[in-house]
Amino acid sequence: MEFAVIAQTLEVLEKTSSKVQQAATLAILFRKTPPEVIDKVVYFIQGILWPEWKGMPELGLGEKGVQKAIALATSTSELEVEKLYKTMGDYGKVVERLKQGKTAKPAGLLSFMKSPKIATQQKLTIEEVYNTLVKIAMAQGEGSRDAKIKLLTGLLMEADPREAKYIVRFVEGRLRLGVGDATIMDALASAFKTTRDVVERAYNIHPDLGYVAKLLAERGADALKELKPQPGIPIRPMLAERANDPREILEKAGTPALAEFKYDGERAQIHKKDDNVWIFSRRLENITERYPDVVEMVKRYVKAREAIIE
Template structure:
């Protein structure tokens, strides 16, 4: 039994769940929750809220899930009701609901057991309580390792044996992760506001507390135990994630600047994983956009935060981006997925290194910065970050001019970013945790065209390598042939796709063609470490064709201040069978871009979109 004195029958919860199943009105649903919360002791309201949410604790705590699959659950039901596993499976299949199967079997087993002796008619069933159910389910979740399956089955069977048929139905559904009552966070907050806040007018205060402290059970307990004034005092807490601020989306740069009030920060929207980094002394936590604890995936980021966040306590937000340490090029989001899948995280760190680009400060040494304007937050962020290549501030500019926004957008795309974020700077530009609004606007226009075929490009320059490629060339500047002007126009800088032997041979391959200055037939804005006479042709593939203010291929043909470039280019092979004039032409790239252009306004990465 719990050390907590306060408790309540879990049957009250089961009754509410059953009644909610039969209604479709959210108002009625809220009224039923209000009735339930009236009967709930403040000491256990957190547990009641968790059970309503179908969880034992917030996901971000990183604690184990219940870890009981259908087969184990069938065994537990069979053990609790005295029937065979085949009988449980058969009934579940016919009803389409393992919870209902448990309910029916419990009804029958209760009837059978009551027919055994006269004494059983007068015996009272031990009433299951919220604490008993919650604590048993916690023990089920915490049972790990050898022999844990048997422990889980015995604990669940014991619980189901004590449960009424109705209680058994909802316990089984809870364990399955299919509670089916459809009670959302908003409905829970409305009910809490009605009971403890004097009405729905208190809802925004409760929601703000929840946005700053992403644990609705904890917020409910503060409200029920200490009142609305205590909820107003809720501040960010290091180690507890803040629900992230979200952005709207527009494709017209003029309209975007108008929406944010004219003056704005324009910053790169990186193609990475949004991360909220918490630091307290030497302890560091990292939470994803969905508030999952992803600290274990990024021990290198933990170390970077320890060494380069100059604060005792801080919560900062940024983007973790994969990159190629030998070329410095950013890599697409998909590269980070290897971090999730690799069991040996230390080898993953070497294979898939990352950079961190920070863009916000939410809390610092006891001060809540979510209530400060963006210029104040950014200024303080600049102060507390000891910038190094792998841990720095996101690239950004401040402007109120449409042409500068557009130019910076194209620069971002050409450097591997997804687009830009435009952020308001006016007096109301606070950090709106958990809210999507017009203070932040994504600009991700349809200036990208999916690349489905390879192209043949000409080497016109080379860049010295870094890291493992030190002392070698790490990347090449590639160009298309403009057959109308008889010049070579740059398209991309390629550093991926080369094998070690390719890199070893590069100095020898390039040596006959190296020059002190740009060849007169090369048109380039980008300056390589070494210029190369246009003679060597290579086959290149990329993720997509895009527009770039940096590259000169077909400059001005699609857009007045941009050329065509390749996002995430990769070397395939040399083409010694082709002369430079046989390379893909600038006009061919324009045609490919226009033919394959796909509207991406509606495309997002579901887990990582801001």
């Protein structure tokens, strides 16, 4: 799927304040997205490569690395890139402006980074964008910073100005869309003719919107209804809401009501399957390594072969 289609949609979303209209715009995109890549499209809109609970690496490219990649990709000095950033406050807009003003083909030392597709004007695809971003994240150890910059530079050279803007914003972790998971769920329900409740239940049980979207696109709403909790995959927890006045709480909860003190500490969702134990935080972070004593106690005292404990 051409990444230009996604970038165009992102630009529309950025200019749309209505959540209803954002969901409608996303639904149009999801309908035209091939099922085999819809997970990658959803991840990009979320601004992630994968759910945090999977414990996979982050992109790991800081502001200076992004600045250098933009400079290399547009044959511009880093000083000029930094100067533009101070004026515009957005590296995405900086790379868009620079690429709009650079119509000549890159030459010299940069030519080794150039893809053959640039010369043939082939379009960038979401698969290529996503897979390159994964390579950036997976580059670890000595020399990884240079490898990350080289990969991002090559990607930006292939991208048109609008595509480059959103790629850079993704790397920075600031897409500036104002689109949350709730809007994406509304859009998926609309695109594939099911209810928001069906999509949200699936997401609560399997908190990976890319996976949920792909399952829905490939197998339909019935497949989502069949999803069940699995040890090793965290469940989205119910979170308390704050209120300023006890009377407000009673109005919402109804009476009679039961209240209890809130104790400090870590809320943990503990999963066990055979000899494997996972511990997830209230934000679904994998915190297993922080609590080896809890892992040992679960292995020793929880007799069930499979269990999920909160």
